[in-house]
Amino acid sequence: MRALADNAWVRFTARRLRRLLFSVWVLLTAAFAMIHLIPGDPVRAALGVTASPELVAARREQLGLDDPLWRQYLDYLADLFTGRFGISTASGLPVSQVIADRYPATLELAVYAFIVAVALSVPIGLTMAVLTRAGRRRQLELGFTSASVLFGAVPEFLIGAGLVYVFGVRLGLVPIAGRGGPGSYVLPVLALAIGPAAVLARIMRVETLAVLDTDYIRTARAKRLPDRRLYLRHALPNSLTATLTLAGLLLGGLVAATVLVENVFAWPGLGSTIVQSILSKDYPVVQAIVLIYGLGVLLVNLVVDVGLALLDPRSTIREG
Incomplete structure (x- = not known):
């Protein structure tokens, strides 16, 4: 047992699990408190001002809103651990059913956007580093930096609105709303991917420039290795660490960014559902x-931490 406790990997795993459990508890408590801090009666708001007092009272009793706050909190935690999210005050359907119907569309959008962002940023960043190393092509470097900063700073919904106007309204090349065939994915995926791709491409260029100045690259260049082998086999793998680390962190942000993008493209996912639920005061769904968005971000951060530990065990595990 002593040797197990002294193992660096065991200590690292224990620290990460403690942080994850504490973060999950904070998230669950904040989500519970959110419902009770919002002014007004969510049942009355969902049923409308014309609903009879008897109907409102029956729905409040059904949802357990007349119980003491501590009892509601314990019931809330117990329901979560058994996979029950409650009942929608607007539709009367189980919230788990609403989530199951909408979550796949949001997950698809985020994953496809992540793949596109990495697929665009890595070759662009590598190419720009090769073309602008050692201070060459200063105008190209300035143009790339300015464009990447601009696209990285513009909100996703503004990029989405611009894509709708250009490719949907003016050119009519792809659908601008709904989730149908493959063409319906093009604009929302690009709206989510362009900003992160710009940020990752800039990071990839900086990392590649640092790698190209290392001694082993100079040695490989002195051996007159072909450019393709030099850049793809020797420079690329060593340039990806920081880029993929940041890409993992951006994945959590991509899931959250779907809230606005889905509303721009009328995408039937969690993002559009949460906006509709806020407007209808359907607080159990909200x-x-x-919770799902928060847990997604926490799990992505955990995966990134573990991935970094696997790539660089000595520094990451000791930092713990």
Whole structure:
């Protein structure tokens, strides 16, 4: 047992699990408190001002809103651990059913955008580093830096609106709303991917420039290795660490960014659902979606931490 406790990997795993459990508890408590801090009666808001007092009272009793706050909190935690998210005050359907119907569309959008962002940023960043190393092509470097900063700073919904106007309204090349065939994925995926791709391409260029100045690259260049082998086999793998680390962190942000993008493209996912639920004051659905987004970000951060530990065990595990 002593040797197990002294193992660096065991200590690293224990620290990460403690942080994850504490973060999950904070997230669950904040989501519960959110419902009770919002002014007004969510049942009355969902049923409308014309609903009879008897109907409102029956729905409040059904949802357990008349119980003491501590009892509601314990019931809330117990329901979550058994996979129950409650009942939608607007539709009367189980919240888990609402989530199951909408979550796949959001996950698809985020994953496809992540793949596109990495697929664009790595070759662009590598190419720009090769073309602008050692201070060459200063105008190209300035143009690339300015463009990447601009696209990285513009919100996703503005990029989406611009794509709708150019490719949907003016050119009519692809659908601008709904989730149908493959063409319906093009604009929302690009709206989500362009900003992160710009950021990752800039990071990739900086990392590649640093790698190209190392001694082993100079040695490989002195051996007159072909450019393709030099850049793809020797420079690329050593340039990817920081880029993929940041890409993992951006994946959590991509899931959150779907909230606005889905509303721009009328995409039937969690993002559009949470906006509709806020407008209709369907707080159980809002609560569940907030939990799913938060848990998604926490899990992505955990995967990134573990990935970094596997790539560089000595520094990452000791930092713990």
